[in-house]
Amino acid sequence: MQRLTIRDKWRPPLALVIYSVLLTVMALPVLLLAWFRPTAIDIKPLAATELGALLVVLAFTLLIGFVLLRAIKVPLDALVARSREIAIHGREAIQPLESYGTREVATLAQGIFDFAGDLVERTDYVRTFAAHVSHELKSPLTAISGAAELLREAEADGDPMTPAQRRLFLDNIVSDARRLDRLLGRLRELAHAETPVASGSTTLSGVMAILADRFPELHFAWDADQTASIPLPVEAAVISLSNLAENALQHGASRVRITLLDDHGQRLLRVEDNGSGIPEQNAEAIFRPFYTTRAAEGGTGMGLRIVEALLAVHGARIELDHDYRSGAAFQITMPRAG
Numbered sequence: 328m329q330r331l332t333i334r335d336k337w338r339p340p341l342a343l344v345i346y347s348v349l350l351t352v353m354a355l356p357v358l359l360l361a362w363f364r365p366t367a368i369d370i371k372p373l374a375a376t377e378l379g380a381l382l383v384v385l386a387f388t389l390l391i392g393f394v395l396l397r398a399i400k401v402p403l404d405a406l407v408a409r410s411r412e413i414a415i416h417g418r419e420a421i422q423p424l425e426s427y428g429t430r431e432v433a434t435l436a437q438g439i440f441d442f443a444g445d446l447v448e449r450t451d452y453v454r455t456f457a458a459h460v461s462h463e464l465k466s467p468l469t470a471i472s473g474a475a476e477l478l479r480e481a482e483a484d485g486d487p488m489t490p491a492q493r494r495l496f497l498d499n500i501v502s503d504a505r506r507l508d509r510l511l512g513r514l515r516e517l518a519h520a521e522t523p524v525a526s527g528s529t530t531l532s533g534v535m536a537i538l539a540d541r542f543p544e545l546h547f548a549w550d551a552d553q554t555a556s557i558p559l560p561v562e563a564a565v566i567s568l569s570n571l572a573e574n575a576l577q578h579g580a581s582r583v584r585i586t587l588l589d590d591h592g593q594r595l596l597r598v599e600d601n602g603s604g605i606p607e608q609n610a611e612a613i614f615r616p617f618y619t620t621r622a623a624e625g626g627t628g629m630g631l632r633i634v635e636a637l638l639a640v641h642g643a644r645i646e647l648d649h650d651y652r653s654g655a656a657f658q659i660t661m662p663r664a665g
Contacts, residue, residue, distance in 0.1 A: 471500050583598065
């Protein structure tokens with residue numbers, strides 16, 4: 328993407344604009360006085376009171392200009408300098424200014440600091456995410472490479488493996504290749520989840536029909552009107568609930584209950600299962616990318632992260648109910664469709 332660069336040309340500094348305007352306003356009475364005085368029969372020099380009045384006006388003009396500079400220019404200069412520091416030093420440079428001058432400058436500064444904080448968090452997330460991806464891809468690639476090397480060396484040494492040994496190494500290669508494929512598929516889903524998509528809504532009954540067809544091992548029940556609407560497009564609703572259902576199935580659940588409620592202008596979607604639940608020591612890490620307790624069974628640790636990112640795009644959030652003890656329970660809070 329081409330970086331936007333503002334065209335370099337001369338532009339008046341703010342101080343020059345402020346003082347020019349004030350001095351022009353101050354000069355108007357003087358010009359009017361100079362215009363009308365020659366029409367008088369007796370032309371006299373400026374009286375002391377007139378000269379004093381002009382000096383007082385000039386002093387007030389300079390004072391007003393100083394106040395405007397302190398209230399507008401100084402905070403803006405400080406904000407520009409702070410934004411450059413943030414660009415160089417990152418999070419540690421996001422510090423409050425000594426003075427914001429006016430309410431509008433304070434609002435502008437808050438917006439810049441919020442935006443900078445989001446960018447820094449995004450940069451940290453991408454850096455950590457890239458490290459996790461590299462690690463997760465490296466493990467199966469190393470296993471595949473090692474198995475292939477052993478097969479090749481056995482053939483080159485003239486001491487071929489037994490069919491059982493060869494089958495074991497080939498099975499390992501196929502298993503790791505499938506793990507890579509699952510991981511790449513999850514990464515594509517996450518990239519799609521974090522990309523803004525069209526908004527919309529869908530009926531709960533329609534989503535439940537898709538889930539029942541996709542997970543025949545699970546019994547789905549819901550406490551809501553069959554025509555009740557979820558303020559999420561059908562794709563987002565299906566992906567989110569499918570990941571929750573898959574997690575429930577992997578933890579031994581046989582039943583999933585979905586409850587839809589209204590609460591102070593929001594819609595709450597509660598998903599409960601009767602599986603083994605989530606241990607308290609793992610509860611804080613379940614939304615972290617690549618965190619899984621099922622790595623040996625092919626778990627990628629991306630499911631809940633995909634759900635969280637996908638819901639965030641649509642202004643919704645998901646939370647784990649730490650007090651639920653009959654399995655696992657998640658609550659999705661969604662803005663009510665306008």
